[in-house]
């Protein structure tokens with residue numbers, strides 16, 4: 001995104017966000033109890049591809065309220081979140097404190113994650129990440145830079161076929177490359193608009209090509225049925241690795 005579009009998206013992701021999470025998920029103290037009781041539930045779509053996470057360094061890219069990060073930390077990982085929302089950070093840090101674990105939450109643009117000077121055993125992201133980026137090739141170059149040689153990048157994301165052809169996007173054009181304006185997600189269900197985002201929806205081919213172009217080796221691409229219409233793809237999981245022996 002241009003810096004203007006990024007700032008607009010960031011403002012939208014800060015508007016009433018902490019209160020929205022409390023309303024939708026519960027207080028950090030209440031949600032921490034769920035995570036502690038069953039830390040495998042929230043990251044259940046990621047865990048089958050990560051092996052034993054204990055002792056691993058993991059980056060939760062655009063990790064939002066931090067539920068994935070806190071759950072992975074409870075399972076023994078050392079987790080860093082990169083997300084540009086201060087309000088998300090507030091919820092996530094209170095969640096971690098209530099769960100009696102510690103996470104490293106960096107507020108900033110994920111497109112600049114390579115400037116942190118960190119590399120990770122695994123870089124994970126899920127459900128609502130890629131459409132915030134206008135230069136997807138650059139995005140995956142940055143993800144490649146923060147994944148250590150032999151490390152894994154894991155994306156569980158909404159399927160472009162569902163988003164572009166069966167969702168609320170107009171026009172229904174799989175190959176539409178235009179930027180789109182959309183409401184920032186409001187998890188409370190009260191129907192109010194919390195802010196507008198500038199979005200770019202990618203085809204599956206564009207996503208996979210950008211991952212390969214950044215130097216990853218794609219190991220799996222699984223497509224999953226839509227949660228309400230099992231005849232169409234709703235999400236996908238892409239597992240990619242940085243070949244061992246390559247420098248970051």
Ligand SMILES: C[S@@+](CC[C@H](N)C(=O)[O-])C[C@H]1O[C@@H](n2cnc3c(N)ncnc32)[C@H](O)[C@@H]1O
Nearest residue numbers: 013062063064083084085109110126127128132
């Ligand atoms: C739909 S959420 C993804 C949340 C994910 N499903 C989870 O459970 O952790 C999108 C997240 O991306 C963040 N975001 C969007 N664009 C970003 C950017 N350029 N840099 C950093 N964070 C960004 C938002 O603040 C938000 O937390």
